[in-house]
Amino acid sequence: MRQPEIGYSIPRPAGKNSPGEETPREGPAFLFDLDGTLVDSVYQHVLAWREALERAGIELAVWRIHRRIGMSGGLLLNALLRETGRQVTAEEVTHLQQLHAEAYARLVPQVRPLPGARELLAYLSRAGVPWAIATSGRLESARPTLEVLGVGPEAPVITRDQVHHAKPDPDLFLAAAERLNVQISASVVVGDSVWDLLAARRARALGVGLLSGGYGQDELERAGAYRVYQDPADLLQHLDEVGVRAAV
Structure with a gap:
């Protein structure tokens, strides 16, 4: 069943480096894996x-x-x-x-959004925190999963079709940060597998692990996770631990 779409707009930075060139936004941005991170697939x-x-x-x-x-x-x-x-x-x-x-x-x-996934994305949007989805899947398989999640066509989504190399290479997350016009070093990569966290480390982003894909906490921490949470709902309750201030 298709979910109502989650509203999304990319916050625009105030300054510019040169005419027509935006200054990369300061503050955290969130780059999410899809399967096992936002959807139970x-x-x-x-x-x-x-x-x-x-x-x-x-x-x-x-x-x-x-x-x-x-x-x-x-x-x-x-x-x-x-x-x-x-x-x-x-x-x-x-x-x-x-x-x-x-x-x-x-x-x-059979696929459903993971607990708190839609609420987490909606909260970040309301708080003006940019986010994107970066999946190793190709668009053909990602599209129906995104529909289950309720992500609209305006949301930045990077799929395997758009990069040279997928995870554990960093290309997907680098492309997602570029799409958002944010510094990768100021980004939080959220994933459920060791491949997500290895890619985050290679991209020089902060890695956060979720247990919702079946990997254990020790495995995710060894792969580079700064924090590990149960699922998106658990992460939503602890956003302050990864640098997100409460939305007004």
Whole structure:
């Protein structure tokens, strides 16, 4: 079921470096992962990948797939297939990604926003704190998930299609910060996987972990999380710990 859209506007900085060039905004901005961070969709992706692999005659335990969720589809497949000793061509990788997209589309009706996700985004918007979503998924699979979350077309969303490399490379978060016209060093990256936090560290952003994707607190902290919270609702109650003042 599609949710009412969350209002969004990007706060504009007051000064300019030169005519036509905006000064990067000061203060924190939030760069969110999508699956497992804002929406409860990790296990649907796991099952979709398992179906895709089984249709290609590849048997893998579900837990192995889960450990790779958060990487781009290409990296995920390369890592998983390395464990089986099986080699695949670029064409086979593309085919498996398409099978995954088809399987995930059938599971989308099961997907729900995580507790507090919509409220967190709405609060940041009211407080004038810019935010963006940066997902390793391609637009084809991200679009229905964004509809579940209720994110409107005006909200900045960076997908795998728009960057050279996905997580754990920093490209997605760097592109999201650029879209918002904020300094990456003043940004808070929120993610549920070690891949999100490794990407945050490589981007030189502050990493915050959520337990809502299935990784443990120790794992997220070892990957670089400054703080770890249960889910978006828990983060919303502790925004002061990551530099957000109460909205007036």
